[in-house]
Amino acid sequence: MDIEAYMRTLGRQARDASRQLAAASTETKNAALLAIARRLREQKPALLAANAADLAQARADGLEPAMVDRLTLSDAGVESMAEGLEQIAALPDPVGEITDVKRRPSGIQVGKMRVPLGVIGIIYEARPNVTADAAALCLKSGNAAILRGGKEALHCNQAIATCVREGLLEAGLPAAAVQVVDTTDRAAVGHLITLPEFVDVIVPRGGKGLIERISREARVPVIKHLDGNCHVYVHSAADADKAEAIVENSKTQRYGTCNTAESLLVDRAVAADLLPRLARKLSAHGVELRGCAESLAILEAANIAGAKLRPAEESDWSEEYLAPIIAIKVVADLDAAIAHVNRYSSGHTESIVSENYTAAMRFLREVDSASVMINASTRFADGFEYGLGAEIGISTDKIHARGPVGLDGLTSQKWIVFGNGEVRG
Amino acid sequence: MDIEAYMRTLGRQARDASRQLAAASTETKNAALLAIARRLREQKPALLAANAADLAQARADGLEPAMVDRLTLSDAGVESMAEGLEQIAALPDPVGEITDVKRRPSGIQVGKMRVPLGVIGIIYEARPNVTADAAALCLKSGNAAILRGGKEALHCNQAIATCVREGLLEAGLPAAAVQVVDTTDRAAVGHLITLPEFVDVIVPRGGKGLIERISREARVPVIKHLDGNCHVYVHSAADADKAEAIVENSKTQRYGTCNTAESLLVDRAVAADLLPRLARKLSAHGVELRGCAESLAILEAANIAGAKLRPAEESDWSEEYLAPIIAIKVVADLDAAIAHVNRYSSGHTESIVSENYTAAMRFLREVDSASVMINASTRFADGFEYGLGAEIGISTDKIHARGPVGLDGLTSQKWIVFGNGEVRG
Numbered sequence: 035m036d037i038e039a040y041m042r043t044l045g046r047q048a049r050d051a052s053r054q055l056a057a058a059s060t061e062t063k064n065a066a067l068l069a070i071a072r073r074l075r076e077q078k079p080a081l082l083a084a085n086a087a088d089l090a091q092a093r094a095d096g097l098e099p100a101m102v103d104r105l106t107l108s109d110a111g112v113e114s115m116a117e118g119l120e121q122i123a124a125l126p127d128p129v130g131e132i133t134d135v136k137r138r139p140s141g142i143q144v145g146k147m148r149v150p151l152g153v154i155g156i157i158y159e160a161r162p163n164v165t166a167d168a169a170a171l172c173l174k175s176g177n178a179a180i181l182r183g184g185k186e187a188l189h190c191n192q193a194i195a196t197c198v199r200e201g202l203l204e205a206g207l208p209a210a211a212v213q214v215v216d217t218t219d220r221a222a223v224g225h226l227i228t229l230p231e232f233v234d235v236i237v238p239r240g241g242k243g244l245i246e247r248i249s250r251e252a253r254v255p256v257i258k259h260l261d262g263n264c265h266v267y268v269h270s271a272a273d274a275d276k277a278e279a280i281v282e283n284s285k286t287q288r289y290g291t292c293n294t295a296e297s298l299l300v301d302r303a304v305a306a307d308l309l310p311r312l313a314r315k316l317s318a319h320g321v322e323l324r325g326c327a328e329s330l331a332i333l334e335a336a337n338i339a340g341a342k343l344r345p346a347e348e349s350d351w352s353e354e355y356l357a358p359i360i361a362i363k364v365v366a367d368l369d370a371a372i373a374h375v376n377r378y379s380s381g382h383t384e385s386i387v388s389e390n391y392t393a394a395m396r397f398l399r400e401v402d403s404a405s406v407m408i409n410a411s412t413r414f415a416d417g418f419e420y421g422l423g424a425e426i427g428i429s430t431d432k433i434h435a436r437g438p439v440g441l442d443g444l445t446s447q448k449w450i451v452f453g454n455g456e457v458r459g
Numbered sequence: 460m461d462i463e464a465y466m467r468t469l470g471r472q473a474r475d476a477s478r479q480l481a482a483a484s485t486e487t488k489n490a491a492l493l494a495i496a497r498r499l500r501e502q503k504p505a506l507l508a509a510n511a512a513d514l515a516q517a518r519a520d521g522l523e524p525a526m527v528d529r530l531t532l533s534d535a536g537v538e539s540m541a542e543g544l545e546q547i548a549a550l551p552d553p554v555g556e557i558t559d560v561k562r563r564p565s566g567i568q569v570g571k572m573r574v575p576l577g578v579i580g581i582i583y584e585a586r587p588n589v590t591a592d593a594a595a596l597c598l599k600s601g602n603a604a605i606l607r608g609g610k611e612a613l614h615c616n617q618a619i620a621t622c623v624r625e626g627l628l629e630a631g632l633p634a635a636a637v638q639v640v641d642t643t644d645r646a647a648v649g650h651l652i653t654l655p656e657f658v659d660v661i662v663p664r665g666g667k668g669l670i671e672r673i674s675r676e677a678r679v680p681v682i683k684h685l686d687g688n689c690h691v692y693v694h695s696a697a698d699a700d701k702a703e704a705i706v707e708n709s710k711t712q713r714y715g716t717c718n719t720a721e722s723l724l725v726d727r728a729v730a731a732d733l734l735p736r737l738a739r740k741l742s743a744h745g746v747e748l749r750g751c752a753e754s755l756a757i758l759e760a761a762n763i764a765g766a767k768l769r770p771a772e773e774s775d776w777s778e779e780y781l782a783p784i785i786a787i788k789v790v791a792d793l794d795a796a797i798a799h800v801n802r803y804s805s806g807h808t809e810s811i812v813s814e815n816y817t818a819a820m821r822f823l824r825e826v827d828s829a830s831v832m833i834n835a836s837t838r839f840a841d842g843f844e845y846g847l848g849a850e851i852g853i854s855t856d857k858i859h860a861r862g863p864v865g866l867d868g869l870t871s872q873k874w875i876v877f878g879n880g881e882v883r884g
Contacts, residue, residue, distance in 0.1 A: 053801060057825045130824050136846060142835050144845045147823065151857055234857055255680065255858045276880035283882030376478060385876075398572065398875055399555050400482045410567050410878025419883070420569045420874065421561060432576055432659055433680045434859040437874040449845065449862040450823055451810075453835025455701035457708030458844070 035217065041225035044180055045232025047210035048153040052178035055211050056150050060127040062205055067170055070201030071119035074166065077197055078112045084193040085162065092186050105160040105186055115166040115194075118424075122170040125423040128441045129176040132450065141456045146447040150176030152234040154444060155226045156426075157182045157248060159240040162190040168237075169198050169212040171426050175444040178211050180233065182226060184240075185218035192216070227252040237439075239427055257435050257443065259427045261354040261380035262292030264412040267371045267397065269388035270301040274308060276409055277387040281312050283411040284385065286319040290356045292428060293383050293405075293415040297351065297361045299371045305329065305364045310336035313362075317341040321358045324350045328364040351378040368393050372400050379403055381430050383415040383437075404430060404437035460642065466650035469605055470657025472635035473578040477603035480636050481575050485552040487630055492595055495626030496544040499591065502622055503537045509618040510587065517611050530585040530611055540591040540619075543849075547595040550848040553866045554601040557875065566881045571872040575601035577659035579869060580651045581851075582607045582673060584665040587615040593662075594623050594637040596851050600869035603636050605658065607651060609665075610643035617641070652677040662864075664852055682860050682868065684852045686779040686805035687717030689837040692796045692822065694813035695726040699733060701834055702812040706737050708836040709810065711744040715781050717853060718808050718830075718840040722776065722786045724796045730754065730789045735761035738787075742766040746783045749775045753789040776803040793818050797825050804828055806855050808840040808862075829855060829862035 055063075074081065085107040092102050128148050135145030154177045156168040165181055172179035183191040195214035202211050215222050227236050227248055236256045238248045245258050266284050268277045284295035300309050309332050313323055317340050324346040325333060333343055350361040351374070365371045375384050385407035386397040394408045405415040415437065417425025422440030429435045435443035480488075499506065510532040517527050553573050560570030579602045581593040590606055597604035608616040620639035627636050640647050652661050652673055661681045663673045670683050691709050693702045709720035725734050734757050738748055742765050749771040750758060758768055775786040776799070790796045800809050810832035811822040819833040830840040840862065842850025847865030854860045860868035 053798075053825075053827075056827065057821075138844065138846055140839065140844060142832075142839055142844075144839075147831075149824075149827070152827070250678075253675075273880065279880055279882050287883055373478075385878075396482075399574075400478075402478075402481065402574070402577070403873065405874040405876065406572075407567075407876035408878055409880050410876045411882040413883040414565065414567055414569075414876060414878075414881070415874070419563065419565060419567075421563055432871045434871075436871055446857045446859075446861055448828065449830040449840070451830065451832035451835045451839060453810075453833055453839075455698065455704055455834050456839070457704050457836045458712055458838040 035219070037217065037219050037221045038225050040217065041222055041229065042232070044213050044215065045153070045229045048178040048180050048213060049232050051208040051210035052150065052152045054208055055173070055178055056129070056176050058176065058207060062207060063127065063173055063176070064123040066173060066202050066205035066207050067119045067123040069204040070166070070170070070198050071116040073197035073201050074112055074116045074119070074194070077193065078109065081107060081112055081190060081193045082109065084189040087189045088187055097186065101160055101186070105162070107162050107190055111163060115163050118167055119170045122174050122424055125174065125441060127174065128445050135452070140458070141454065143452040145450050147450045148442070148445045149448050150445055153178045153180065153232060155180045155182070155233045155236045155254070157223055157226070157236065157238045157240070157244070158184065159244065160184040160186045162187045162194060164239060165191045165194045165214065166198070168426065171424055171441060171444060173211060175441045177444055180213050180215065180226060182215040182223055188218055224251065227254055230254050237426055255434065257427065257429050257439060258431055259292070260430045262294070262382035263297065263352060263354045263378065263380040264293055264295045264382050265297045265299060265375050265379055265384040266295045266412060267299040267375065267384065267386045268301065268304065268308060268312070269368060269386055269390065269393050270303040271390035271393060272304065272308070272387040273389050274311065277308060278311060278315055280385060280387055280409065280411050282315045284413055285316060285321060285360050287411070287413050289358055291413070293412050294356070295360065295412050296353060296355050297363070297378070299363050299365050299374060300329070301371070302364050302366055306332055309333060309362070310338060313341060314338050316360060319358065321360055323360060323362055325362040326364060329362045354380065368396060372397060376402050382428070383407070383412045385410055385412050404428070462642065462644050462646045463650050465642065466647055466654065467657070469638050469640065470578070470654045473603040473605050473638060474657050476633040476635040477575065477577045479633055480598070480603055481554070481601050483601065483632060487632060488552065488598055488601070489548040491598060491627050491630035491632050492544045492548040494629040495591070495595070495623050496541040498622035498626050499537055499541045499544070499619070502618065503534065506532060506537055506615060506618045507534065509614040512614045513612055522611065526585055526611070530587070532587050532615055536588060540588050543592055544595045547599050547849055550599065550866060552599065553870050560877070565883070566879065568877040570875050572875045573867070573870045574873050575870055578603045578605065578657060580605045580607070580658045580661045580679070582648055582651070582661065582663045582665070582669070583609065584669065585609040585611045587612045587619060589664060590616045590619040590639065591623070593851065596849055596866065596869060598636060600866045602869055605638050605640065605651060607640040607648055613643055649676065652679055655679050662851055680859065682852065682854050682864060683856055684717070685855045687719065687807040688722065688777060688779045688803065688805040689718060689720045689807050690722045690724060690800050690804060690809040691720045691837060692724040692800065692809065692811045693726065693729065693733060693737070694793060694796070694811055694815065694818050695728040696815035696818060697729065697733070697812040698814050699736065702733060703736060703740055705810060705812055705834065705836050707740045709838055710741060710746060710785050712836070712838050714783055716838070718837050719781070720785065720837050721778060721780050722788070722803070724788050724790050724799060725754070726796070727789050727791055731757055734758060734787070735763060738766060739763050741785060744783065746785055748785060748787055750787040751789055754787045779805065793821060797822060801827050807853070808832070808837045810835055810837050829853070
């Protein structure tokens with residue numbers, strides 16, 4: 035098989051299909067989404083059988099249990115894929131929305147219209163639900179999609195792809211609107227990310243290694259999501275109850291998510307008062323505390339039952355633990371806190387706890403991260419919590435899409451002009 | 460000189476300065492812009508002397524007259540640079556603007572805040588005014604800038620850079636907010652576009668060769684502007700007077716600009732009626748007409764005095780002439796016109812002339828270009844005509860900035876959350 039020729043064919047077909055999708059009505063796109071959902075439910079036995087074949091192969095290949103876990107599709111998993119499609123059908127269609135129209139002195143009226151990006155390449159690892167999920171988000175936003183899933187999920191992805199294709203055709207849309215790469219050859223990814231004539235943007239969903247490799251080699255823009263080293267900063271004017279609730283929730287509500295807090299900064303003026311209280315809460319959850327010298331001195335003096343104390347090293351300030359561990363640093367003031375965050379953060383999400391208006395607003399403005407919060411848990415940085423209705427990922431880029439990426443993030447805006455025969459003088 | 464070390468130093472200094480700029484007040488940034496304008500006026504003799512040295516060198520090197528022309532800075536040119544700075548000072552500050560705040564069921568209020576991109580690298584050719592212009596746009600939008608001008612303008616750029624630096628310092632901003640690359644070594648560009656840790660976006664301003672090279676080699680996002688192969692489509696329901704005025708203005712108001720029309724499409728139903736009239740108007744301006752077989756037959760039969768007729772070749776449909784030449788094609792209908800434009804256009808600007816609402820709205824939605832117009836001259840596709848107040852270029856990209864790029868295009872939006880102690884359940 036000539037992988038390059040194969041990928042170019044997929045690209046050309048996607049580009050052609052993208053023209054039809056861009057012009058498709060909301061009704062047609064929703065009809066396709068609902069037809070795909072119905073077919074997923076109807077084909078549940080086939081999907082589970084395909085998944086069983088993938089799982090058998092994965093176990094034979096000795097895949098680690100966490101990977102096998104991610105690969106597993108349950109009865110409820112199929113139902114939740116179908117529901118996800120129905121939810122996306124229910125969202126407002128972003129395509130064609132006209133905004134910001136203003137009359138200019140020349141007489142023309144200038145505005146913007148939201149339009150699809152064109153062709154989106156999605157590269158992901160084992161989870162089979164991403165196939166249905168990503169297909170639906172691309173379809174609703176009027177984009178053609180080329181999906182490249184992990185080789186471990188090949189049979190299940192093919193079975194899902196069949197449902198998607200049949201749903202598209204039933205609604206009168208081209209089958210090439212969503213294409214699943216039908217080879218496990220790794221060279222396919224290399225070609226997909228270097229076809230700017232056919233692919234407008236790449237969205238990698240997976241581990242850091244995958245994303246770094248794609249970012250390095252792509253000749254097409256990448257909407258990427260790297261680490262989440264999120265900070266909670268307890269300012270000298272913090273309300274102690276809010277600080278306690280926010281630190282606890284940001285760190286302990288879930289350990290493995292990218293919007294979990296990994297670093298805690300506390301102002302020197304309130305450290306002796308507040309740090310022991312915060313540490314007590316975290317220690318009750320079994321969280322290990324890696325502190326700077328100053329915070330360790332305070333915490334050791336406080337003699338907290340069951341506290342796991344450890345000195346922080348320089349590398350701790352940049353770490354995404356994804357585990358019950360938090361780095362703790364006492365800072366001199368707001369300026370020091372902002373400087374620390376802007377130096378060590380991965381630019382994902384940071385929160386200040388403060389009752390002081392000017393301090394809170396300065397933090398909001400001066401911290402250079404995708405989400406910046408006042409008196410709220412970092413765990414809110416999420417497409418559903420933000421009201422996007424769906425999420426294809428969380429971008430740590432600054433260009434194009436920043437933070438949670440929903441349907442709007444898969445579109446751009448073109449300029450439109452309403453004239454009445456005007457010419458330029 | 461170790462060029463790589465030098466460029467990394469510039470990058471590190473720019474990154475540091477960008478933090479200060481992002482937090483700078485509107486008053487401080489405007490004070491710097493006005494101080495730079497004053498210094499440019501005060502230093503006019505020094506600027507003109509530096510330019511004279513560049514010109515003498517350029518003539519000695521045998522540069523072509525068009526290049527020497529672009530390199531020349533006149534007395535009025537200095538005044539217009541200073542005025543440009545004052546105009547940018549008068550524009551609203553985009554940084555810190557809060558929009559789209561909505562309350563969520565959790566109680567948090569989620570919105571967006573406009574923020575600088577960080578560090579912008581501008582790579583341009585001979586025109587010395589770009590130095591002041593680009594510095595001002597970056598400064599007002601809160602970004603640090605690294606400017607790399609053509610080696611032909613080195614002395615003049617250095618003289619302008621001195622005014623910029625002194626103006627920044629006078630207003631209390633760091634000198635590294637705007638740095639001019641002080642070497643003519645071409646390797647400097649290669650380093651500038653491959654430093655993602657220090658440079659957030661590259662804006663090349665120059666010829667197609669420069670932009671293509673940078674797009675190919677950059678490891679940093681590029682806001683790029685390639686060709687302008689703009690179309691005017693005269694639909695079967697066009698008003699003949701509007702069609703005539705728009706075709707004439709789009710093609711002949713200026714030949715060398717990227718928003719000039721290079722292709723004319725006419726519906727078959729009205730071609731025999733309208734084409735001769737349009738061709739007469741264009742021929743009166745001396746425009747050469749490169750037609751498809753069908754349009755040539757109509758135009759030859761019309762026997763237009765002084766008409767320069769020539770058969771169009773396949774390559775004409777993609778050509779950016781930047782000259783008194785236009786490609787003409789008779790199309791079957793709206794669908795054929797949209798398909799032709801989406802196939803051959805460079806994605807810059809297209810206009811439909813039609814009195815039919817549905818046809819016009821379909822063209823607006825389905826044509827995949829940065830600017831799409833109804834009944835207006837393509838020449839309006841311009842930052843000033845669109846009301847942006849200033850323009851750093853016109854992007855033919857889809858990601859991030861599309862069409863004319865003003866101050867907003869040099870910023871992005873981060874998510875902000877106003878909470879009151881909320882945690883995620």
